[in-house]
Amino acid sequence: MSNHVALLLTMWLLMGLFMSQLIGVDSRWGEAREASKFALKYFVAGSLFLSAGVLLLAFQTEAFTLSEIISKVSDVPKSITLVAGLCIITAAIIQSAIYPFHRWLLSAMTAPTPASALMHAGFVNGSGILLALFSTVLFASNTLIILFVIGGLTAVIAQFTKLLQVNLKQKLACSTIAQMGFMIMQCGLGFFNAAVVHLLLHGFYKAYLFLSAGEEIGHSKPQKPTQIKIKPLQAIIVLFFGILGAFLFAYLTGKGTELNSSIFLTLIVAITVGQATYNIVKEQSLSLFQKSVAPPLLFVCGMVTYALIYKGVTALMSDMPMVVVPLSLSVIEIAFGILFLAGFFIMKLGIYRNYPWLYAKLLNISQPYKKTVLMYKSKSL
Numbered sequence: 001m002s003n004h005v006a007l008l009l010t011m012w013l014l015m016g017l018f019m020s021q022l023i024g025v026d027s028r029w030g031e032a033r034e035a036s037k038f039a040l041k042y043f044v045a046g047s048l049f050l051s052a053g054v055l056l057l058a059f060q061t062e063a064f065t066l067s068e069i070i071s072k073v074s075d076v077p078k079s080i081t082l083v084a085g086l087c088i089i090t091a092a093i094i095q096s097a098i099y100p101f102h103r104w105l106l107s108a109m110t111a112p113t114p115a116s117a118l119m120h121a122g123f124v125n126g127s128g129i130l131l132a133l134f135s136t137v138l139f140a141s142n143t144l145i146i147l148f149v150i151g152g153l154t155a156v157i158a159q160f161t162k163l164l165q166v167n168l169k170q171k172l173a174c175s176t177i178a179q180m181g182f183m184i185m186q187c188g189l190g191f192f193n194a195a196v197v198h199l200l201l202h203g204f205y206k207a208y209l210f211l212s213a214g215e216e217i218g219h220s221k222p223q224k225p226t227q228i229k230i231k232p233l234q235a236i237i238v239l240f241f242g243i244l245g246a247f248l249f250a251y252l253t254g255k256g257t258e259l260n261s262s263i264f265l266t267l268i269v270a271i272t273v274g275q276a277t278y279n280i281v282k283e284q285s286l287s288l289f290q291k292s293v294a295p296p297l298l299f300v301c302g303m304v305t306y307a308l309i310y311k312g313v314t315a316l317m318s319d320m321p322m323v324v325v326p327l328s329l330s331v332i333e334i335a336f337g338i339l340f341l342a343g344f345f346i347m348k349l350g351i352y353r354n355y356p357w358l359y360a361k362l363l364n365i366s367q368p369y370k371k372t373v374l375m376y377k378s379k380s381l
Contacts, residue, residue, distance in 0.1 A: 005064045009051050012091075012126075016043025019123050022115040023108045032110035034371040042104040046094035050130075053087030056080060057137065070136045070321065078141075085141030088134050092127035096180035099154045099365075105177060107368035109169045113210055116169065120176045121207035125199035128183050132192035135322045139190075145332060148188025152336055154181030156343040161366035163347065164359070172209055174366060179206075182268065189261040192323040193314045200309070238277045241295050245273030245303065252307035260326040264337060271344060273299055 020043055024036025058064050060080050061072040073081065092098075097105035111119060131138065131147070138144055158178035165171040179202045186195040249255070249269040255262040277295050280286065286294070317323045327333075345351075353359065 003065050003067055005054055005058050005066065005069070008066065009047065009054060012050055013044070013047040015123070015126065016040070016047060019043065019119060022118070023111045025112060025115065026110070029110060031372045034369070035107050035110045038107050038369045038372060039104045042094055042101060046091045049087045049094070050091035053084040053091065056084045056087070066133065070134075073136050073140050076140070081137060081141040082143070085134075085137050085143040086146075088130070088137060089143055089146060092130050093150060093184065095127040095130070096124045096184060097177050098150055098180060098184055099157060099177075102154070102158070102177050103369055106170065106173050106366060107372040109167070109173070109368065110372060113169075116172075117207045117210035120172065120210060121203040124176060124180055125183075125203055127180070128187070128192075128195045128199040131184075131187045132196055132317070132320065132323055135187075135192050135320070135325075138187075139322050139325065144188045144190060144327065145330070146188070147184050148333065149336060151181045151184030151186075151188055152340050154178070155185060156181075156340060156347070157362070157365070159344075160347050160362050164363050164366065169210075170366070170368075172206070175209075176202075176206060185268075186265065189264050190322075190325040190327045191255075191262070191265060192320075193317050194255075194265060194310065196317065197306070197310050197313050200313070201306075237281055237295075238274045241277040241299065242270040242274030244296075245299050246270035248299070248303045249306075252303055253310055255326075258326070260328055261333065262326045263329070264333070267337065267341075 017040070020036045020040040023039050024032045026032045054069075057069050057073070057076065057080070060076050061069050063069050063072060076084075094101045105119075105124070108116070108119065138147070155178050158174050158181055162171055162174035162178065165174055179198070183195045183198045183202070186192075186198060246266045246269050250266055255265050276298070280294050280298075314324065
């Protein structure tokens with residue numbers, strides 16, 4: 001990323017402008033034009049917030065290179081640092097489509113599939129790099145707790161809304177929002193290196209999902225939603241491998257072995273491993289032997305690969321200040337961690353289906369901007 005303030009802000013703005021053009025690349029399509037204009041408003045707003053935060057620090061420190069600004073942050077008054085930190089956070093969460101700025105991504109389905117792959121695998125990930133770059137400012141302004149709470153809420157809500165989608169690209173959009181929530185949450189825990197690893201892996205995975213989306217055409221008949229019914233033995237297996245995955249992660253990375261914010265990283269890994277295990281044990285096409293052998297083989301290989309990437313990224317970011325600073329556990333973090341777990345189990349057990357008002361609320365907040373859906377008679381089809 002550029003070291004000069006002017007180049008950074010210019011490129012950030014141009015990145016948004018070019019992405020909005022890709023969203024509306026088919027100018028004959030009315031919905032595409034509306035989606036492009038709608039997204040552009042968000043991108044320009046994000047650029048304005050970023051410019052306000054960075055220029056505020058630049059004029060306060062009388063420096064116009066990021067390295068100089070960051071080195072002088074400790075001399076900036078707390079009130080100025082707080083305002084600058086909030087502006088930078090706002091720019092980041094707009095870019096990553098974090099709630100309540102998520103609707104531009106849900107409305108960007110008019111983009112061609114390759115452009116969607118670029119958007120979900122690259123564009124939205126830019127905020128992780130931005131936050132890592134300004135980690136010193138975020139620590140100085142004591143705004144990390146905001147990232148933690150907003151990221152966690154986004155991750156849970158977006159996972160809920162993903163279950164309600166019938167359109168493949170909308171489902172992938174909700175998945176991206178959830179993953180960005182996890183990434184922002186990791187930044188809020190003080191692990192900017194883990195956030196960068198997350199966005200790298202998410203980028204490869206989401207690009208593959210979009211570029212292989214055509215495979216879904218084979219589903220010609222409506223699929224009845226699967227009812228979540230987990231047997232006691234399956235629950236024990238899921239719990240066992242979730243705990244085992246958490247211990248393996250802690251051993252390979254050294255995170256989660258102390259009573260600090262790294263515990264949440266380990267918790268996220270346990271949930272991820274447990275979810276993957278559940279997907280395997282409920283698969284009817286697999287034999288009992290395959291269900292018994294697949295989880296340990298996949299998780300050992302996956303954890304070792306993740307640990308290697310984690311250590312590699314950490315080494316590459318070693319020159320950046322405060323990219324790995326575990327925080328002491330606070331009452332807010334513990335309470336939110338409990339809420340996060342409760343939300344996860346409510347989602348996975350399908351309890352939300354018993355509350356129509358919750359279903360309707362989740363469906364409403366996951367709707368795209370109305371002018372980007374069937375508002376014009378398209379001449380391009």
